Amino acid sequence: MSGIRTALVILFTLQRLVWAKNSSYNNPILPGFHPDPSCISVFDAPYKGTFFCASSSFSVFPGIPLHASKDLQNWKLISNALSRPEQLPNLSITNKSTSGIWAPALRYHNGTFWILTTLVYDDQPQINLSRWDNFLVHSSDPFRSDSWSQPVHFNFTGYDTSPFWDEDGKTYVTGSHPWNLQPGIDQAPISLETGEVGATVNIWNGTGGLAPEGPHIYRKDGWYYLMIAEGGTGLNHMETIARSHQINGPYLPNVDPNNPIVTNANTSAYFQTVGHADLFQDAVGNWWGVGLSTRSGPEFLVSPMGRETVLAPVSWPEGGWPIWTNVSGTMDGWQLPLAKPETRGEGPLITAPDHVTFPPGSSLPPQFVHWRIPVAENYAISPPGHRNQLRLTSSKLNLTGYDGNYAGPAGQTFVARRQVDTFFTFSVNIDFHPQEEEDEAGVSIFLVQNHHFDLGVVLLPSANTSSAPDVYDDTGASGLTPHLRFRGTLPTTPEVVIPVNSTWLGQTLTMEIKAFNYTHYSLSAGPAAHQHLMQTIGYAPAIGVTFGFTGTLVGAYCTTNGRNGSTEAYVSNWRYTGQGQVRT
Ligand SMILES: *[C@@H]1O[C@H](CO)[C@@H](O)[C@H](O)[C@H]1NC(C)=O
Ligand SMILES: *[C@@H]1O[C@H](CO)[C@@H](O)[C@H](O)[C@H]1NC(C)=O
Ligand SMILES: *[C@@H]1O[C@H](CO)[C@@H](O)[C@H](O)[C@H]1NC(C)=O
Ligand SMILES: *[C@@H]1O[C@H](CO)[C@@H](O)[C@H](O)[C@H]1NC(C)=O
Ligand SMILES: *[C@@H]1O[C@H](CO)[C@@H](O)[C@H](O)[C@H]1NC(C)=O
Ligand SMILES: *[C@@H]1O[C@H](CO)[C@@H](O)[C@H](O)[C@H]1NC(C)=O
Ligand SMILES: *[C@@H]1O[C@H](CO)[C@@H](O)[C@H](O)[C@H]1NC(C)=O
Ligand SMILES: *[C@@H]1O[C@H](CO)[C@@H](O)[C@H](O)[C@H]1NC(C)=O
Ligand SMILES: *[C@@H]1O[C@H](CO)[C@@H](O)[C@H](O)[C@H]1NC(C)=O
Ligand SMILES: *[C@@H]1O[C@H](CO)[C@@H](O)[C@H](O)[C@H]1NC(C)=O
Ligand SMILES: *[C@@H]1O[C@H](CO)[C@@H](O)[C@H](O)[C@H]1NC(C)=O
Ligand SMILES: *[C@@H]1O[C@H](CO)[C@@H](O)[C@H](O)[C@H]1NC(C)=O
Numbered sequence: 001m002s003g004i005r006t007a008l009v010i011l012f013t014l015q016r017l018v019w020a021k022n023s024s025y026n027n028p029i030l031p032g033f034h035p036d037p038s039c040i041s042v043f044d045a046p047y048k049g050t051f052f053c054a055s056s057s058f059s060v061f062p063g064i065p066l067h068a069s070k071d072l073q074n075w076k077l078i079s080n081a082l083s084r085p086e087q088l089p090n091l092s093i094t095n096k097s098t099s100g101i102w103a104p105a106l107r108y109h110n111g112t113f114w115i116l117t118t119l120v121y122d123d124q125p126q127i128n129l130s131r132w133d134n135f136l137v138h139s140s141d142p143f144r145s146d147s148w149s150q151p152v153h154f155n156f157t158g159y160d161t162s163p164f165w166d167e168d169g170k171t172y173v174t175g176s177h178p179w180n181l182q183p184g185i186d187q188a189p190i191s192l193e194t195g196e197v198g199a200t201v202n203i204w205n206g207t208g209g210l211a212p213e214g215p216h217i218y219r220k221d222g223w224y225y226l227m228i229a230e231g232g233t234g235l236n237h238m239e240t241i242a243r244s245h246q247i248n249g250p251y252l253p254n255v256d257p258n259n260p261i262v263t264n265a266n267t268s269a270y271f272q273t274v275g276h277a278d279l280f281q282d283a284v285g286n287w288w289g290v291g292l293s294t295r296s297g298p299e300f301l302v303s304p305m306g307r308e309t310v311l312a313p314v315s316w317p318e319g320g321w322p323i324w325t326n327v328s329g330t331m332d333g334w335q336l337p338l339a340k341p342e343t344r345g346e347g348p349l350i351t352a353p354d355h356v357t358f359p360p361g362s363s364l365p366p367q368f369v370h371w372r373i374p375v376a377e378n379y380a381i382s383p384p385g386h387r388n389q390l391r392l393t394s395s396k397l398n399l400t401g402y403d404g405n406y407a408g409p410a411g412q413t414f415v416a417r418r419q420v421d422t423f424f425t426f427s428v429n430i431d432f433h434p435q436e437e438e439d440e441a442g443v444s445i446f447l448v449q450n451h452h453f454d455l456g457v458v459l460l461p462s463a464n465t466s467s468a469p470d471v472y473d474d475t476g477a478s479g480l481t482p483h484l485r486f487r488g489t490l491p492t493t494p495e496v497v498i499p500v501n502s503t504w505l506g507q508t509l510t511m512e513i514k515a516f517n518y519t520h521y522s523l524s525a526g527p528a529a530h531q532h533l534m535q536t537i538g539y540a541p542a543i544g545v546t547f548g549f550t551g552t553l554v555g556a557y558c559t560t561n562g563r564n565g566s567t568e569a570y571v572s573n574w575r576y577t578g579q580g581q582v583r584t
Pocket of ligand 4: 125126128
């Protein structure tokens with residue numbers, strides 16, 4: 001008997017060594033502005049081993065991007081859970097870049113996908129709403145944006161709400177209650193159909209770190225596990241865990257291994273701020289963890305892409321605690337699922353370049369975003385006489401808006417996509433014939449309203465030049481000529497204003513943003529028909545777009561800089577190409 005058992009053990013071990021070879025892969029899995037990930041695996045038909053992730057979108061619209069993968073490597077944008085302005089009209093009136101959509105929790109239950117999240121209002125006393133507007137949306141076909149429901153709002157004082165279905169059929173919401181009270185994790189029974197919430201119980205306060213948040217409940221081996229983030233979302237970020245035999249506690253923290261169960265705090269790792277995590281299993285039962293991380297090193301100075309999604313192999317022995325692998329740029333661990341890349345859904349693989357030509361009858365691709373809800377009529381694809389162009393009708397406000405914080409429902413005309421590569425080149429062609437002083441169209445490397453750099457064509461008085469050239473004399477009767485203006489929100493980066501070279505006037509211009517080295521972007525312009533004449537007008541330091549909760553966007557804008565009335569610019573030949581990732 002024992003001989004047979006030994007043989008079986010040897011065979012099993014050999015089988016693991018030979019066939020279950022561990023894999024290596026790279027982080028981040030969702031590069032760029034994809035913070036606070038919540039990820040699941042779904043094995044029911046028609047999903048059969050598909051992984052899904054949702055991430056925070058703050059002020060951008062469409063909101064809550066959903067990515068899917070079959071192999072945990074190739075991640076495809078499949079839909080945006082908030083794609084219709086009528087789902088959440090108040091996203092157009094939020095103030096400050098810390099507001100908007102925080103930390104969606106994605107779960108699948110009995111054929112339906114659920115997302116619980118919070119619309120946060122920061123610094124808006126005049127609206128007189130609660131700071132926390134919690135709501136859920138659901139879908140039975142997450143590969144389509146239009147499948148996501150209208151929100152069901154529910155009353156929860158706090159944020160980072162996450163659902164849990166207990167074995168007795170009851171459903172609970174667990175969330176973080178705010179830090180202006182004693183911070184901690186609260187839980188209440190909820191009806192996901194009606195949004196009705198029962199009595200709230202304070203179930204854990206964490207291990208004493210700042211801002212206990214991002215809770216998720218897992219049921220395993222007779223325990224309820226409660227995993228949360230602590231330390232705030234900066235360098236002290238960490239993930240901690242506790243467990244209980246009852247859903248509503250008391251929850252007791254782990255002792256071996258001790259909390260935190262994963263962090264990169266106090267290390268020299270390039271990937272910092274690891275936390276705000278979630279756990280799921282693959283088809284063979286191996287556990288994986290996702291969380292957010294910032295590629296900044298402990299210096300924490302240059303990380304324009306902000307908080308990104310990383311993946312780590314996790315071991316979770318029966319009756320024990322989950323053991324994470326430390327997060328880095330190159331990972332070793334469980335064999336990755338062997339599967340063909342996901343092909344369903346609306347958007348591209350996250351690593352795919354853009355070449356968008358705005359053909360007639362098309363819509364803006366799902367990876368394109370606006371800052372808050374766009375004014376629909378300000379964006380027209382292939383309008384009459386302008387085949388393969390996107391017409392941008394100006395907003396009165398420029399990308400800074402009123403005070404670097406607010407813009408209101410009249411919005412800011414801006415269409416963009418996320419920076420997802422350390423090095424990249426983004427360019428568009430622009431046809432623009434400004435009529436009035438300060439009419440402007442161009443390209444922006446944009447983090448938030450008070451952190452951006454723009455290169456625009458702008459109509460200015462002819463004398464308004466920082467280096468008065470004597471070779472131009474294009475002053476019309478108005479005394480105004482088109483200039484190239486580079487400027488941004490970082491006071492130490494000087495504005496550059498030069499007249500558009502007279503030989504380029506009236507021509508289609510190419511405008512380009514390039515992350516050409518680790519610390520700086522170049523912003524360049526030239527005649528589209530003569531690319532060898534491209535001139536770099538300004539250099540934008542990445543520290544000027546490193547800040548806060550979000551990550552950089554690159555895109556095109558059109559504004560009258562405060563003037564009533566409007567102007568139009570035509571954008572074409574939109575390209576974004578990644579040129580490398582720094583991972584260490
Ligand atoms: C949206 O904001 C307005 C105040 O501007 C408020 O009256 C209204 O109740 C809000 N709507 C929702 C769904 O919260
Ligand atoms: C699962 O969903 C079906 C319909 O979609 C419903 O009839 C059934 O009651 C649900 N089961 C549970 C356990 O919620
Ligand atoms: C937005 O927040 C800023 C900074 O707190 C504040 O000064 C401003 O009044 C707020 N604007 C609105 C419209 O709420
Ligand atoms: C805000 O609402 C509270 C409670 O509903 C009320 O007491 C207060 O007067 C309101 N404030 C404003 C500015 O409307
Ligand atoms: C929300 O819940 C809190 C207590 O949990 C209660 O004081 C408040 O009245 C509720 N608000 C609404 C609109 O039901
Ligand atoms: C959380 O802290 C508050 C305030 O100190 C305390 O009253 C409460 O009992 C704590 N909750 C738990 C679950 O320990
Ligand atoms: C990092 O080190 C500081 C200073 O020793 C300490 O206060 C903090 O708790 C540490 N953070 C983590 C997550 O270990
Ligand atoms: C993870 O990193 C920490 C801090 O550098 C280190 O103490 C620990 O041994 C590492 N764990 C593993 C499994 O490498
Ligand atoms: C494979 O990866 C898992 C998860 O990181 C780890 O526990 C295990 O030791 C690895 N096995 C080998 C043979 O490296
Ligand atoms: C303007 O463009 C012409 C033609 O390409 C070029 O010869 C000239 O040097 C440019 N002028 C300036 C000031 O760059
Ligand atoms: C990147 O280029 C800028 C502008 O030329 C320069 O000031 C900066 O030092 C460069 N950064 C690195 C890391 O080489
Ligand atoms: C934005 O527009 C305002 C007028 O609405 C103007 O005062 C400000 O200088 C402009 N600034 C930037 C950086 O966009």
